[in-house]
Each structure stands twice: as structure tokens, then as C-alpha cells.
Amino acid sequence: MTAIRTLGAVAAVSISALALAGCVAKADVAASDALTVTSTDAACDVSTATATSGTLSFDVTNESSEVSEFYLLADDGLRIVGEVENIAPGASRTLTVVAQPGDYFTLCKPGMVGEGVGRAAFSVTGDTVEATGDDAEQKQQAVDLYAAFVKDQVEQLVPAVDEFVAAYESGDDETARDLFAPTRAFYERIEPVAESLGDLDPRIDYREVDAVAEGLDWTGFHRIEKDLWVPAEDGLNADGSSAWTDWQPSTDAERAAFGDQLIADVAELNDYVHSDDFQQALDAQGIAGISNGAIGLLDEVATGKISGEEDWWSGTDLWDFAANVEGSKMAFSLVQDFATAQGDDGAALVTDIEQGYTDLEAALAEHGSLADGFVNYGELTDDDKREFTDLINALAEPLSQLTSTILE
Structure with missing residues (x-):
């Protein structure tokens, strides 16, 4: 039977707490931010499974044979905290998010269809971070994350x-x-x-x-x-x-x-x-x-x-x-x-x-x-x-x- 990502017990994590890509300067990226991701046909290898709260950048290199995507998912496995798509074979792209303390999952999706590969737990420790950015940016981020959710489904x-x-x-x-x-x-x-x-x-x-x-x-x-x-x-x-x-x-x-x-x-x-x-x-x-x-x-x-x-x-x-x-x-x-x-x-x-x-x-x-x-x-x-x-x-x-x- 086809597996399904279930919502389960959804934590009350708000959009501003989840991710506000681009709302924090690159210089403010957390010290634990040196994250690399390698997407292949069968795996999604992230350089570490833990990070400190703050702005994180995932440098994603696609070594698969197809166009790929990379996701950071909330602890329910359904909500998308951030995603970067249309990564051509041999190309690299960066996902930058503000990550609060908590449990997450990482996932790659070669071919941009199906459930993806290499789903793995990812944890963020440290203090709660106050997200920055104006109201318009936060509203657009909500729209973009909803678009990502629809595409994923x-x-x-x-x-x-x-x-x-x-x-x-x-x-x-x-x-x-x-x-x-x-x-x-x-x-x-x-x-x-x-x-x-x-x-x-x-x-x-x-x-x-x-x-x-x-x-x-x-x-x-x-x-x-x-x-x-x-x-x-x-x-x-x-x-x-x-x-x-x-x-x-x-x-x-x-x-x-x-x-x-x-x-x-x-x-x-x-x-x-x-x-x-x-x-x-x-x-x-x-x-x-x-x-x-x-x-x-x-x-x-x-x-x-x-x-x-x-x-x-x-x-x-x-x-x-x-x-x-x-x-x-x-x-x-x-x-x-x-x-x-x-x-x-x-x-x-x-x-x-x-x-x-x-x-x-x-x-x-x-x-x-x-x-x-x-x-x-x-x-x-x-x-x-x-x-x-x-x-x-x-x-x-x-x-x-x-x-x-x-x-x-």
C-alpha cells in the first residue's frame, strides 16, 4: 500500500516561527549553519542531523539523474518549513530558513514526484529566535509555503x-x-x-x-x-x-x-x-x-x-x-x-x-x-x-x- 505522510499531533508552530526565508541577513546565520546536502537518486545526505536555532542555510547539490527538490519538514512530516525546487542534475541551490528549536525532517525528491528519498530526523536546539521581516514579507512567505505544500501533495x-x-x-x-x-x-x-x-x-x-x-x-x-x-x-x-x-x-x-x-x-x-x-x-x-x-x-x-x-x-x-x-x-x-x-x-x-x-x-x-x-x-x-x-x-x-x- 502506498505510504502516506500523516499529520499526527500537530505542534502549534506558527508561520513566523517556522521559516522566514530571506528575512535575516546572511551575516546573522547561526554558527552551526555550515550545512551541505547531497541529493542522489536513492539518498538525501545532510552533513549533520543537528543545528542551533537561528538562520540556517542548506547548500543543496543535486547528484541525481533527475531534477530534484529539497525539503525541511516540521515535526508532523506534513507542513513544509522550507523547500527549494527545480535543482537540475549537477546544479546547486541554497535554502535559507529561520529555524526555531524543535524536531524536523529533511527529505529530497528526485524527479519532483512521489514521497521522496532519504527522509531523516533533524533537530534544532538553542533559544527561540525572534523572526525579522516586515508584514508583507511574512504574508508572502505564508503564501509560498502553502504553494509548496500543494505541490508536494x-x-x-x-x-x-x-x-x-x-x-x-x-x-x-x-x-x-x-x-x-x-x-x-x-x-x-x-x-x-x-x-x-x-x-x-x-x-x-x-x-x-x-x-x-x-x-x-x-x-x-x-x-x-x-x-x-x-x-x-x-x-x-x-x-x-x-x-x-x-x-x-x-x-x-x-x-x-x-x-x-x-x-x-x-x-x-x-x-x-x-x-x-x-x-x-x-x-x-x-x-x-x-x-x-x-x-x-x-x-x-x-x-x-x-x-x-x-x-x-x-x-x-x-x-x-x-x-x-x-x-x-x-x-x-x-x-x-x-x-x-x-x-x-x-x-x-x-x-x-x-x-x-x-x-x-x-x-x-x-x-x-x-x-x-x-x-x-x-x-x-x-x-x-x-x-x-x-x-x-x-x-x-x-x-x-x-x-x-x-x-x-
């Missing part, structure tokens, strides 16, 4: 979809079923990005009832899902209609067409998030776009996952639920300092939001995890569903105030 989605589709097209349904939910997690963390691209999200992720209602060809994950979990003869669609109305299990040729279409659509998404158009769109939205993304992902949970209608045939809605929450919390973490900076009311709002995520994650953990799997949605009781609904509502109320607060 899509880069992992590409090979995961390749593996999933290969199993589906070959008729290895057992393997494809195992891969369905973990593959989708990469997409669910950044779904609002795809939703902004016209018909791309409908092609990738529309449910049957949505496609029929809008008169669209039904393709993507959920078209394949129904082939993998063939409904009973008396089975019903989410809208109460017969599951077999205008539907039959796909032929081998149809499987090949649906699988190849999903690969092509995900490749289009990958091209977009690595384009100037994507960066320009994020720059135009600024931190409000990140905040609205956090809100939008929680809305995805409230409108689809909590009802059990998203993954109607597989019952894997809790996987999507958890990934949406992860993506939402990651986006929130990038802008929470801007809310706190608005005074006592902003700080109180951040506290309420953090508690909301904590409570929701604890409830999810009672039913499994992205790392180990969740129970089938059909196993949830009405009380379980009511608890989730109450927790989502409790988080949604303060989260809905986030964008207006950070823009005050």
Missing part, C-alpha cells in the same frame, strides 16, 4: 494514482481497493485548488449523482470506485435510485479508458500547480486565500463526508474526512499568527479554533487513522455521526471568522 498523488490505476486496469481489484482511500488522501488535502479549475474537479472527483444532475460524463475516482465495489442487485444510489440504472460494470476497454483519463487529469493538475498561473493566483488571493482554503476544506467535510455520500460504495468516507481536516489545519497553521496579531480577540479566536481541531481529531482517532486505516463508514452509529456533526459545527463557527480577522 500533488507530486505524491501522481505516482499513487499510477499504482492505483495499474491495479484497476489489470483486474487486480483487491489491490485497487486497498489503494483507493490512501491515494485519495493526497487529493482531499488540497481539493479546493482543483475545484478552482473549471471541470477538472468534476472529471476527477464527481459522484454519480452530481454528474447525472449536471449532465456530465461520469469519470474519475468514484466511477472506478463503483467498479471495485459492485453494488448488490437491489442496491441504491445516494439519491435513492437503483444502483443499476444506466450503469453496468466496466469492460476491460472501459476500465482502460477510465483509468487513463484519471491519470491524464491528475497530470493536468500537477502541471497547473507547477505553473506561473498557480503562483500568480495564490499571490493575488494572499493570506485570505489560504484562510478561505482552511474554511472550504471543513465545508467539504460538513457537506459530503459526514453524510457518508462521498464514498458511497467503498465506505471510506472517514479517510476523506481526516484528509480534509489535515489540509484545513495545515492552512490554518500558516495564517494563525496573523489572527493572533490582532489582539486579545484574535488570540481567543485562535485558541477556539485550535481546540476545535483537537477535539475533532480525537473523535476521528477513536475510529482509526490515515496510517492504519479507518472503520467502514457504515459501522458508525447515529450517536457517532451526531458527535462528528456537533464537533464540525463547533469548529466551523470560529473558523468562519478567520479570514475577516486576519484582514482587519
Whole structure:
């Protein structure tokens, strides 16, 4: 099964504390800053696994056969503290970050797809460093880190979809079923990005009832899902209609067409998030776009996952639920300092939001995890569903105030 970086217990590390590349003069770099990184096809060798807090520079040399990237990840393994990309074979580039005391991970990604290689623990000791730089720089850094997060998730989605589709097209349904939910997690963390691209999200992720209602060809994950979990003869669609109305299990040729279409659509998404158009769109939205993304992902949970209608045939809605929450919390973490900076009311709002995520994650953990799997949605009781609904509502109320607060 494709491995997934899970959020786990996210430490409350703010964007200004994590990394403000370029906001501290080179002369102020910490004494322990003499860090070199060698990226190869199979390894990511960092000259030391420890450093002293302050401004750190990682001089990255790419000795792999492909264009590579280097990441410094926060202790949850999901949030990106800093990254440098598009390092050509034989070339070198430098990543400079302000690193606070704490635990991190280093990682290289030759080919700029997949999970990367050489993931290793990296620790920073010493005193807390007060980051410098003006408000505009910090806001742009938040935008840049969100862009890096989105690109990383899509880069992992590409090979995961390749593996999933290969199993589906070959008729290895057992393997494809195992891969369905973990593959989708990469997409669910950044779904609002795809939703902004016209018909791309409908092609990738529309449910049957949505496609029929809008008169669209039904393709993507959920078209394949129904082939993998063939409904009973008396089975019903989410809208109460017969599951077999205008539907039959796909032929081998149809499987090949649906699988190849999903690969092509995900490749289009990958091209977009690595384009100037994507960066320009994020720059135009600024931190409000990140905040609205956090809100939008929680809305995805409230409108689809909590009802059990998203993954109607597989019952894997809790996987999507958890990934949406992860993506939402990651986006929130990038802008929470801007809310706190608005005074006592902003700080109180951040506290309420953090508690909301904590409570929701604890409830999810009672039913499994992205790392180990969740129970089938059909196993949830009405009380379980009511608890989730109450927790989502409790988080949604303060989260809905986030964008207006950070823009005050």
C-alpha cells in the first residue's frame, strides 16, 4: 500500500516561527549553519542531523539523474518549513530558513514526484529566535509555503494514482481497493485548488449523482470506485435510485479508458500547480486565500463526508474526512499568527479554533487513522455521526471568522 505522510499531533508552530526565508541577513546565520546536502537518486545526505536555532542555510547539490527538490519538514512530516525546487542534475541551490528549536525532517525528491528519498530526523536546539521581516514579507512567505505544500501533495498523488490505476486496469481489484482511500488522501488535502479549475474537479472527483444532475460524463475516482465495489442487485444510489440504472460494470476497454483519463487529469493538475498561473493566483488571493482554503476544506467535510455520500460504495468516507481536516489545519497553521496579531480577540479566536481541531481529531482517532486505516463508514452509529456533526459545527463557527480577522 502506498505510504502516506500523516499529520499526527500537530505542534502549534506558527508561520513566523517556522521559516522566514530571506528575512535575516546572511551575516546573522547561526554558527552551526555550515550545512551541505547531497541529493542522489536513492539518498538525501545532510552533513549533520543537528543545528542551533537561528538562520540556517542548506547548500543543496543535486547528484541525481533527475531534477530534484529539497525539503525541511516540521515535526508532523506534513507542513513544509522550507523547500527549494527545480535543482537540475549537477546544479546547486541554497535554502535559507529561520529555524526555531524543535524536531524536523529533511527529505529530497528526485524527479519532483512521489514521497521522496532519504527522509531523516533533524533537530534544532538553542533559544527561540525572534523572526525579522516586515508584514508583507511574512504574508508572502505564508503564501509560498502553502504553494509548496500543494505541490508536494500533488507530486505524491501522481505516482499513487499510477499504482492505483495499474491495479484497476489489470483486474487486480483487491489491490485497487486497498489503494483507493490512501491515494485519495493526497487529493482531499488540497481539493479546493482543483475545484478552482473549471471541470477538472468534476472529471476527477464527481459522484454519480452530481454528474447525472449536471449532465456530465461520469469519470474519475468514484466511477472506478463503483467498479471495485459492485453494488448488490437491489442496491441504491445516494439519491435513492437503483444502483443499476444506466450503469453496468466496466469492460476491460472501459476500465482502460477510465483509468487513463484519471491519470491524464491528475497530470493536468500537477502541471497547473507547477505553473506561473498557480503562483500568480495564490499571490493575488494572499493570506485570505489560504484562510478561505482552511474554511472550504471543513465545508467539504460538513457537506459530503459526514453524510457518508462521498464514498458511497467503498465506505471510506472517514479517510476523506481526516484528509480534509489535515489540509484545513495545515492552512490554518500558516495564517494563525496573523489572527493572533490582532489582539486579545484574535488570540481567543485562535485558541477556539485550535481546540476545535483537537477535539475533532480525537473523535476521528477513536475510529482509526490515515496510517492504519479507518472503520467502514457504515459501522458508525447515529450517536457517532451526531458527535462528528456537533464537533464540525463547533469548529466551523470560529473558523468562519478567520479570514475577516486576519484582514482587519
